[in-house]
Amino acid sequence: MRGNRFIRYVPNLITIISMLSGILVLFIVFCQKGEAYRLESCFMILIAVIFDAFDGKIARTYNVESALGKQLDSFADFVSFGLAPIAILLTHSSFRETGYITYICFALYSLAAAFRLARFNTGDFSNHFLGLPITAAGLILIITNLIIHYFAYNKRTFSIIPIYILICILAILMMSNIKIKRLSHIRNR
Numbered sequence: 001m002r003g004n005r006f007i008r009y010v011p012n013l014i015t016i017i018s019m020l021s022g023i024l025v026l027f028i029v030f031c032q033k034g035e036a037y038r039l040e041s042c043f044m045i046l047i048a049v050i051f052d053a054f055d056g057k058i059a060r061t062y063n064v065e066s067a068l069g070k071q072l073d074s075f076a077d078f079v080s081f082g083l084a085p086i087a088i089l090l091t092h093s094s095f096r097e098t099g100y101i102t103y104i105c106f107a108l109y110s111l112a113a114a115f116r117l118a119r120f121n122t123g124d125f126s127n128h129f130l131g132l133p134i135t136a137a138g139l140i141l142i143i144t145n146l147i148i149h150y151f152a153y154n155k156r157t158f159s160i161i162p163i164y165i166l167i168c169i170l171a172i173l174m175m176s177n178i179k180i181k182r183l184s185h186i187r188n189r
Helices: 002-007 010-031 038-061 067-089 093-097 100-122 134-153 161-175 183-187
Strands: 128-130 179-181
Touching: 010 038, 010 067, 038 067, 038 134, 067 100, 067 134, 093 100, 100 128, 100 134, 100 161, 134 161
Parallel strands: none
Antiparallel strands: 128 179
16 A cells, blocks of 8 residues: 555656656756766766656556646756757757857747647647647757767867758747657557
8 A cells, every 4th residue: 555655756757857867967067167067967968858758657657646746847848848959958068159040949839849848738638649749849859969079079160050940840849839749659559
């Protein structure tokens, strides 16, 4: 019986670890100047992706889903996939040098992420996603960060225009009404 009481807290604990990864990335990016911690920050977001994949599955498997868990998951997703990948992009001097153009573009991505999460929390999307899931958008930005880091590390130049376009596309896709089937729903057929 004691184990059953403990299991109801496991999904929220996993969600908190995911959120902690995003929070630590923000602290690292804002407190550690330079590029030294970029790879570690990207790795921490990848950890958040893994934990994000399991919190909901465990909650559904053990029938311990809760309104609190849903809200915590959205906050964790916003921090880890709506803010942290954008903050890591700001560690690249090419983006900082353009100033307000970068800030506006990056802010639009974060606002789209917040919109997507709010819409998710107010609807019933048990068998599909409406718009690109924020975890996928954040993962795409982390891969983009790693590619840019590699180019900068090898002293190659890269254009920031395609990155702006990618960020705008991700923002539009998150806010879109495109229905994307959940993998678990497809497997159960």
